[in-house]
Amino acid sequence: MKVMHIVDSAYRATVEEQDDTTLWLTQVIAGAGAQVELLLRGNAVNYAVRGQRVEGLAIGAWRQTQPPRIERDIAALLARGVPVLALAEDLAQRGLKADALVAGVEPLRFGDLPARMQACARVWHW
Amino acid sequence: MTTTPTLLIDSRDPFASADGGFARELALALARADVPVTLFYVHNAVLGTRRGAKVKPHAELAGSGVTLLADAFSLAERGIDAQQLAAGVAAAPLDVVIDKLLAGWHVIWH
């Protein structure tokens, strides 16, 4: 069963969770054999950007030692064979060109989205 | 390839949400690709269905073959009677969502 995950929520609680929880879930189910592809849209297209840094939260004496590494997680999904798409119009709206993106992320034009959705048994919008 | 009809549940209001147009644009794109599509407004998204609301005309969607429904519960909650709905939009019970899930539609919450 081929599934499309659409993600548009970006950087919501990622510092506290030390992950984007949808990218994390996607990695888990891909590891369990799910045939899934990830479409980033809206602000989530920024997840495909190289050079994202979280230096680690410090609250009082507590120091975060495992900050979120979204770029690593995008690369890990690609390495696992999960297609990672980013809506081209949303990239352009945010001034993002192809050379700013993690290698392997595939821009998808909005006009091609219906056909891509139709090729999936399920489409889940996170 | 068999076409899978799509129910888009739009929960984002068109006034406060900069992303309020995505469901609408996707509905149009699906309809133009000959995919049967229903756009079901819930929560503050129904605020855009009141006749006279300053939003993109629903008629364009309806004219393109998109079925436009608004959750009766959300409408009543906001004091919008069926008679006050913009042309092309009909009130509907939430059962529609369960019906489409059972019918195997793509059901997508936005």
Place this chain on the structure above:
Amino acid sequence: MTTTRPSLNFVLMDAPLESARTTTAFRLLDIAARRGIPIKVFAYEGAVMLPYARQQPHANAVHGTSVEEENHFLPRTAVAALMETAQRQGGQLDWVNCGLCVDERGAGEPIAGVRRGSPVDFWQQATASLNTLVIATRD
């Protein structure tokens, strides 16, 4: 011969009493339960608090109502009511709380009938169900 009805699968993510999404999710589950449709719910992130057993009702001094009169909505009551309705109508509600989400939120005391799982359970629920609706949380 017993025929198993196909199930519907839902993902919820919102914490209690924070979003209309949860109210509508409960309304959807109620419709499915009343129809006797077997239901699977994967509660992710804040939604693991929905069946938390320690929720308590309260009075409303602004409206002058006592605890009993206010009869405040409690998500755990809704989950229990859905389980009961599903059972009575010949269906079932299988509610799975994401375990890591439970741990980080201290939500380890759910009402009876809720079980602990992981996204692997979600995937298994999804593949075993006729269809799945994801109701994700938002900023």
